Amino acid sequence: MDAILMQVLTLQAGIASLLAFILGVCLCIVVHQMIARTRKRTIEEDLQRQIDGAKREAENIIKSAQIEAAAEAIKKKEQFTAEANQIRAELRENEMRLSKREDALDRQTDLLQKQEQALKKQEQDVERRFRNTELKDKQLSVLIAQQKNQLLKITAMDIEEARQLLLKRLEDECEHEMSSLIQRKVEEAQELADVKSREVLSTAIQRYAAEQTCEVTVSTVDIPNDDMKGRIIGREGRNIRAFEKATGVDVIVDDTPGMVVVSGFNPVRREVARLSMERLIQDGRIHPSRIEELVAQTRNDVNAKVLQIGKDAAVETNVRGLPNKIISLLGALAYRTSYGQNVLRHSVEVAFLSQVMADELGLDGSIARRAGLLHDIGKAIDHDVEGSHPVIGTNYLKRFSESPIILNAVAGHHGDIPPDNPYTPLVAAADAISASRPGARRETLERYIKRLEKLEEIATGFKGVETAYAIQAGREIRVIANADQVDDEAAMKVARDIAKKVEDEMTYPGEIQITLLREVRCIEYAR
Structure with a gap:
């Protein structure tokens, strides 16, 4: 009995355990399904929220795009309007320019017509003058022939002799005019050359500065x-x-x-x-x-x-x-x-x-x-x-x-x-x-004084010279001539002779200027 009771109890305990297991499994399934439904609902809610957000974002993007498109359209419209206004202004300017050109062409056409009429009148005048000139040429030819015959009768010359005489006279006149022209051109060229040479020399001297001290080799x-x-x-x-x-x-x-x-x-x-x-x-x-x-x-x-x-x-x-x-x-x-x-x-x-x-x-x-x-x-x-x-x-x-x-x-x-x-x-x-140039060369005081004395001695040795002064450190001689003994033409010759004698008899650096002066001084006293 006890054994059967124990088996029954054991069987009941096994059945209870099996029932508990089955209940646990069912409970787990139920819980799992509840969790799955809850998760699914959560996912669906999240998905719905994302879809709603995406829709709102899409709507915002569409609205922004519409606003930008509207602004761009307004901007393009304004640009188009400005370009259209500019084109209209250019077209108006072109129309005005063309109108002015048409007016100018009309004026030029009128002017050309007037000039053409004037040219026609001038051609008529030229033709008339040409005919008059031909008539006068014929008359002059007749007169010249008559004068030639008359001159031949008076001078007893033939045509060749008369031609030679006229050519000789014409040659003399041309030679005189040519000499005058050449002399005038030479004087102008000389003046221009003097001015230009002074400019070149002064520029060269001013642009180059050298020392004035002179070294001598020590022996x-x-x-x-x-x-x-x-x-x-x-x-x-x-x-x-x-x-x-x-x-x-x-x-x-x-x-x-x-x-x-x-x-x-x-x-x-x-x-x-x-x-x-x-x-x-x-x-x-x-x-x-x-x-x-x-x-x-x-x-x-x-x-x-x-x-x-x-x-x-x-x-x-x-x-x-x-x-x-x-x-x-x-x-x-x-x-x-x-x-x-x-x-x-x-x-x-x-x-x-x-x-x-x-x-x-x-x-x-x-x-x-x-x-x-x-x-x-x-x-x-x-x-x-x-x-x-x-x-x-x-x-x-x-x-x-x-x-x-x-x-x-x-x-x-x-x-x-x-x-x-x-x-x-x-x-x-x-x-x-x-x-x-000053300071370039030096000489002893004795030689310097002798050179100045020699210059004055040469100048005063000519006839008509009253006195002479060596100035500017011996680079110029100022000669005073007697106006009664030396006239204007002789003054140039005396100055040239003094320069020639200085060149022949003296040794000097650079050049020496000879300036000859002649004047008449009239002195009276009012008492």
Whole structure:
């Protein structure tokens, strides 16, 4: 019984468990379905909200697009209206312009018609005059024939003789008129040339400013004491003889304290000798072998310095393509002076003045600058070669195939040969400007006074000259002539004769102006 009871209880417990499981499963299914329905409803609500939002956003976009489209349409309409108004205005202007042109064409047509009528009248007048002219020509031919016959009867000449007489008279008249015309044109050209030349020269002088100080080559050597003179002379004069032989200069050792004079015609040799003497004195070893060694070393140094000076001058003037030999001669001009004026600085100054004047005249400034720099190149070797420095310089430059323009400018800058190009007169003018400007050249007071006295003496030596005054530092002579002895025509001849005599008998830089004055002074006293 108990066992059956236990089985029954067990069976009941199993059935209860099964029922509970089934109920649990059913409950889970029910809960799951409820959750699914709730989620579905939530999803549907979210979806509905998104659809409603999308609809509202679409409506907003459509409204914005409609508003923008309406605004764009209004803007396009306004633009179209403005363009239409502009086109209408242009059309009105074109219509007005065409109307004016039509009016102008109508006026021109009327004017042309009037001119055509006037031309017809003129043609008729010309035809009438032509007929009258033909009639008068016939009448004149008859009259001329009658006059010819009458003249032939009176003069007993034939036609050929009369023709020759008329041609001769006509030739004389034409020659007189031609001479007058030529003289007038020459005077006008001379006046224009004077004005233009003054402008060019003044512009060149104003644009180029050069130093007024003039360096002179120093030919003296300072010595520390007079005992050094004996060492320079050496035993029986061997040192001084060796020095003079090595340098080619003369050494003067006199009683002048504290100095030795170096004398030589070649400025470069003199500079070599001066530097060699200074180095010997500083070195203290003075004997023939040391002298020869030191002089050779100094000569090389001076040649290098001369070459560098020439290169600096070429660079300063921007003259290119010069050989080293010509550049060395340019450097040697730095040790050469003319009336106290350094020849190299003078050449550089002439180069710049020539360029300025060439630029003013529309010529090539580089050619003028090259000719101006090389115009005095012959002065670097005129102590070693016979002839004037223009000829020497020209012959030397020919070796280096310089252009004919440069050669003519070098040879003719002092008027030795006629110029064959416009650059030669420019170089000559620049040379005169550089040499004659105030402060360019110097001379001693004694020579200066003698030159002024010589000028006054030459001027007063002519008949009819009462007195003469040298003014403007000797660049002008003011001559006072006796009006009773010298008339207007003779005054020009006297002035020219004075200028000619000054040119022949004196040496001077630049030019000298002769101004001759003659006047009649009538003096009375009222008492």
